[in-house]
Amino acid sequence: MTQAPGHGQTLPQAEAFARIRLLRSPNVGPVTYRQLMARFGTAQSALEAMPDLAARGGGRYRVAGADRVSAEIDAVRAAGAKYLFEDSPAYPALLREFPGAPPILTYRGDISFFDRPAVAIVGARNASAAAMRMAWEFAAALAGQGRLVVSGLARGIDGAAHEGALSAASGGTCGVIAGGIDVVYPSQHFDLQQRIANEGILIAEQPPGVEPQARHFPSRNRIIAGLCAGTLVVEAAPRSGSLLTARLADEAGRQVMAIPGSPRDARARGCNELIRDGAVLVQEPDDVAELLDGFTGNPRSHFREEAPEPFVHAATAESEADSDLDIAALLSSAPVSVDEIIRLSGANTPTVQMALIELELAGRLTRHAGGRVSLTS
Incomplete structure (x- = not known):
C-alpha cells in the first residue's frame, strides 16, 4: 500500500x-x-x-x-x-477554529510560515493600476513586519499582494489554490506560483489534478479568511468573491478592513459598501498592523446583521413531539439551519446529526454554508 x-x-x-x-x-x-x-x-x-x-x-x-x-x-x-492533517501541530491554529475548515490539506513550501501572524489581502481581478500598486505596497510593508500575506493567486489584487510580500526581505506569502496542488491557475501565474512554493507556501484542499471550477472558489475563499486574524479588501465589485471572503471572516469573528475608493468607480463600490456595513476603513499599512497586533478575537469591524429568513414547515405540533419523527420530513429544497431541525424534531443533537449523515451518504441531503441543509434537488 x-x-x-x-x-x-x-x-x-x-x-x-x-x-x-x-x-x-x-x-x-x-x-x-x-x-x-x-x-x-x-x-x-x-x-x-x-x-x-x-x-x-x-x-x-x-x-x-x-x-x-x-x-x-x-x-x-x-x-x-x-x-x-488537521490534528497535526503544524496545522494553522486559526484555520482549525474556522467553521468547516478542511480536515486535510496538501502543501508545497515552508510550513513554518504558518507560525507567523497572517493577514489576507484580496480584491478585484480587473483591478485598477492604482489599486494593484496599493496592494503591492501594503503586502510588502506587512510582510516586512514579519506577517504572512495570504491571498488566492488570482489576477489583479491577489497577484499584486503575493508579489509585494515576496519583495520584502523577511517576507512570506501563502497562495491558496482553488484546484489541486499541481495545477497552475491562472496560467500566467506559473512563475509566481513556483516562486511562492520556493519562497513561501502553497496550499490546496482539492486533490491533485483537479482543475478549478466555479464551486471551488468559495471554498478557497473560506480558507483564505480562516487562515487570518484579518482580511483586507483593496478593490472589489459588489457581490464579488472578495466580498464573500470578507463576509466569511466577519462571521468567524475576524477583523475586516477595506480601503475606500471613489464612488464614481464601480470597482470601488464593494469596498465602500463594506465600510458602510461595518468594515474598518484603513489608509496605511500601519492601520492594519494596529488592528491586528494583539488581536484577541474582538474585531472593531462589526457588520449589520440581516434578519434571518423564517423557516415555516407544515409539520404540526403533534409531529414535532413524536420521538419517531422522520428527519427527512422536516426538510425541503429550501436550506434551513441544523439547529432549527433539532428544535422542530424534538430529538437530541446526536440523533439528528446521525440522521442527516445517513441522508447525506444516501445522496438525499445537501449541506450549505452557515450550517444549513436541504434536500438534494
Whole structure:
C-alpha cells in the first residue's frame, strides 16, 4: 500500500490512508468527515460503517477505492507536496477554529510560515493600476513586519499582494489554490506560483489534478479568511468573491478592513459598501498592523446583521413531539439551519446529526454554508 506523505505525523500510515479515503468518498465534506470521526473514532471504522448508514438513509453507498487514493498519494509526492492533517501541530491554529475548515490539506513550501501572524489581502481581478500598486505596497510593508500575506493567486489584487510580500526581505506569502496542488491557475501565474512554493507556501484542499471550477472558489475563499486574524479588501465589485471572503471572516469573528475608493468607480463600490456595513476603513499599512497586533478575537469591524429568513414547515405540533419523527420530513429544497431541525424534531443533537449523515451518504441531503441543509434537488 502506498504511504501518505505528511508533515511530522505521528499518525499511523494506515489511518492516514483511511482518512484520505474517507474525505474523498462520495458526499463526504468537512462537516460530515468530522462527525463520522467523532462518532467512530477512526477513519477505518467510519469507512466500514458508511454503507449501512447510507442504507438507513434510503440509498446505496460505495466508499472511494483504495487504488484511487494510492494514485492521489503518488501524484502528491510527484508534485513535491505533502499532506497536512488537521490534528497535526503544524496545522494553522486559526484555520482549525474556522467553521468547516478542511480536515486535510496538501502543501508545497515552508510550513513554518504558518507560525507567523497572517493577514489576507484580496480584491478585484480587473483591478485598477492604482489599486494593484496599493496592494503591492501594503503586502510588502506587512510582510516586512514579519506577517504572512495570504491571498488566492488570482489576477489583479491577489497577484499584486503575493508579489509585494515576496519583495520584502523577511517576507512570506501563502497562495491558496482553488484546484489541486499541481495545477497552475491562472496560467500566467506559473512563475509566481513556483516562486511562492520556493519562497513561501502553497496550499490546496482539492486533490491533485483537479482543475478549478466555479464551486471551488468559495471554498478557497473560506480558507483564505480562516487562515487570518484579518482580511483586507483593496478593490472589489459588489457581490464579488472578495466580498464573500470578507463576509466569511466577519462571521468567524475576524477583523475586516477595506480601503475606500471613489464612488464614481464601480470597482470601488464593494469596498465602500463594506465600510458602510461595518468594515474598518484603513489608509496605511500601519492601520492594519494596529488592528491586528494583539488581536484577541474582538474585531472593531462589526457588520449589520440581516434578519434571518423564517423557516415555516407544515409539520404540526403533534409531529414535532413524536420521538419517531422522520428527519427527512422536516426538510425541503429550501436550506434551513441544523439547529432549527433539532428544535422542530424534538430529538437530541446526536440523533439528528446521525440522521442527516445517513441522508447525506444516501445522496438525499445537501449541506450549505452557515450550517444549513436541504434536500438534494
